[in-house]
Amino acid sequence: MCLGIPGRVTSVVTVDGLLMGLVDFGGVRKDVCLSYLPETGIGDYVVVHVGFAISRLDEDEALRTLEIIRSMPGAFAQELDPAGYAGPAE
Amino acid sequence: MKYVEEYRDPVLAKQLLAEIREAVTRPWSLMEVCGGQTHTIVRQGIDDLLPAGLRMVHGPGCPVCVTPLELLDKACAIAAQPNVIFTSYGDMLRVPGSQTDLLSLKARGADVRIVYSPMDAVRIAVDAPDREVVFFAVGFETTAPANAMAVISAKDLGLQNFSVLVSHVLVPPAMTAILDDPECGIDAFLAAGHVCAVMGWREYEPIAEKYHTPIVVTGFEPLDLLEGILMAVRQLETGTAKVENQYIRAVHRLGNTHAQEAIKRVFSIIDRTWRGVGSIPDSGLTLAPEYAQFDAASRFKVDGIETAEHAACIAGAILRGTMLPTDCVAYGSGCTPRVPLGAPMVSSEGTCAAFFNAGRRRDAVTVGG
Ligand code: SF4
Numbered sequence: 001m002c003l004g005i006p007g008r009v010t011s012v013v014t015v016d017g018l019l020m021g022l023v024d025f026g027g028v029r030k031d032v033c034l035s036y037l038p039e040t041g042i043g044d045y046v047v048v049h050v051g052f053a054i055s056r057l058d059e060d061e062a063l064r065t066l067e068i069i070r071s072m073p074g075a076f077a078q079e080l081d082p083a084g085y086a087g088p089a090e
Numbered sequence: 091m092k093y094v095e096e097y098r099d100p101v102l103a104k105q106l107l108a109e110i111r112e113a114v115t116r117p118w119s120l121m122e123v124c125g126g127q128t129h130t131i132v133r134q135g136i137d138d139l140l141p142a143g144l145r146m147v148h149g150p151g152c153p154v155c156v157t158p159l160e161l162l163d164k165a166c167a168i169a170a171q172p173n174v175i176f177t178s179y180g181d182m183l184r185v186p187g188s189q190t191d192l193l194s195l196k197a198r199g200a201d202v203r204i205v206y207s208p209m210d211a212v213r214i215a216v217d218a219p220d221r222e223v224v225f226f227a228v229g230f231e232t233t234a235p236a237n238a239m240a241v242i243s244a245k246d247l248g249l250q251n252f253s254v255l256v257s258h259v260l261v262p263p264a265m266t267a268i269l270d271d272p273e274c275g276i277d278a279f280l281a282a283g284h285v286c287a288v289m290g291w292r293e294y295e296p297i298a299e300k301y302h303t304p305i306v307v308t309g310f311e312p313l314d315l316l317e318g319i320l321m322a323v324r325q326l327e328t329g330t331a332k333v334e335n336q337y338i339r340a341v342h343r344l345g346n347t348h349a350q351e352a353i354k355r356v357f358s359i360i361d362r363t364w365r366g367v368g369s370i371p372d373s374g375l376t377l378a379p380e381y382a383q384f385d386a387a388s389r390f391k392v393d394g395i396e397t398a399e400h401a402a403c404i405a406g407a408i409l410r411g412t413m414l415p416t417d418c419v420a421y422g423s424g425c426t427p428r429v430p431l432g433a434p435m436v437s438s439e440g441t442c443a444a445f446f447n448a449g450r451r452r453d454a455v456t457v458g459g
């Protein structure tokens with residue numbers, strides 16, 4: 001859960017006083033809290049840690065980082081779809 | 091040259107390697123702090139490509155691995171109680187405790203739920219007012235802002251049935267503890283890029299100065315690591331010891347100040363035991379007095395737990411960088427990612443899992459840690 005995953009912000013809304021956004025991680029979409037990056041706008045790439053955007057990246061960098069995380073067995077699924085992750089394959 | 095052709099930019103990778111070779115005149119030991127960096131180094135064989143004498147030591151940068159056994163046992167004791175919904179990040183479920191793990195408890199009927207974000211745990215508490223919802227708040231500075239916001243929200247919502255079992259750890263005090271250990275002999279650090287994205291790197295400046303040790307904030311792409319290694323080696327060879335930033339694209343000196351404020355508001359700093367390493371002064375976070383009502387450890391009386399590590403596991407020496415997974419008799423035979431005996435085999439950020447996933451065999455390794 002320590003790896004930040006980069007994704008692209010596709011919408012921004014305020015829910016119960018929290019700035020929230022929908023973030024697209026190469027096809028997988030998640031609700032993400034943007035309160036720690038209040039200047040974030042639609043189209044920005046952000047690094048997300050356990051549902052919270054922490055820093056911004058440019059697109060190239062974001063895509064490269066995504067590629068590395070995809071190369072770590074289970075890491076992508078473990079971070080983004082933890083409930084559906086079935087454990088390591090051997 | 092092994093693996094280099096697979097790099098995003100093999101020409102640049104070869105050039106960086108040549109520059110590293112040219113710069114090195116003496117043996118040096120560099121520690122990479124982050125588990126994501128360990129994964130890249132092992133998978134891409136960066137350690138094998140470096141000139142002889144330049145050694146990469148894998149640091150304690152896997153949050154799952156350093157969460158103390160006692161906290162895991164407490165988590166299991168709480169999860170086993172009736173009326174509790176125990177929520178956790180997925181990586182924690184398979185980590186072996188003294189007697190059992192959270193996944194086995196779940197199989198036996200305990201209500202253990204994996205959540206993506208601590209905010210999901212808050213939502214579960216709102217939806218189930220007659221149940222006690224507990225969230226296992228673990229991790230480094232990267233997860234602390236999220237866990238802080240969950241506690242702030244629970245307070246704002248006036249939730250009585252939500253609590254957190256906190257086991258947060260902080261990176262800079264661990265680096266200090268490693269430098270204080272005469273056995274370790276680390277000459278320079280590659281600091282974890284994503285931790286610094288939250289915290290910035292001001293905290294590292296006094297460490298670099300006091301211990302005269304270069305610290306290079308580094309990303310976890312192969313080229314990032316080669317560049318970070320080159321920057322660290324150049325400092326070492328010229329007798330320099332300062333904090334440099336290789337990961338300029340994502341990290342600024344001040345970090346994310348909004349996130350830091352939330353951490354400061356919700357948590358206070360305490361001594362924390364690191365699994366396999368021992369107690370490190372001022373290396374952990376606990377709830378600040380203002381938020382103490384959300385502390386699961388005091389809400390559920392789970393003290394007096396006797397802990398016991400698996401006898402074969404040498405995770406402590408691996409986390410301190412004094413041994414390699416391939417030095418462990420259980421590696422790859424008794425202990426695999428599917429049936430882990432120790433924490434570093436569980437998460438993809440763990441050094442044992444990184445070695446196993448890269449297909450490293452016990453007998454194949456000659457360069458010991
Ligand atoms: S291989 Fe398994 S038993 Fe050996 S040190 Fe790693 S986690 Fe522990």
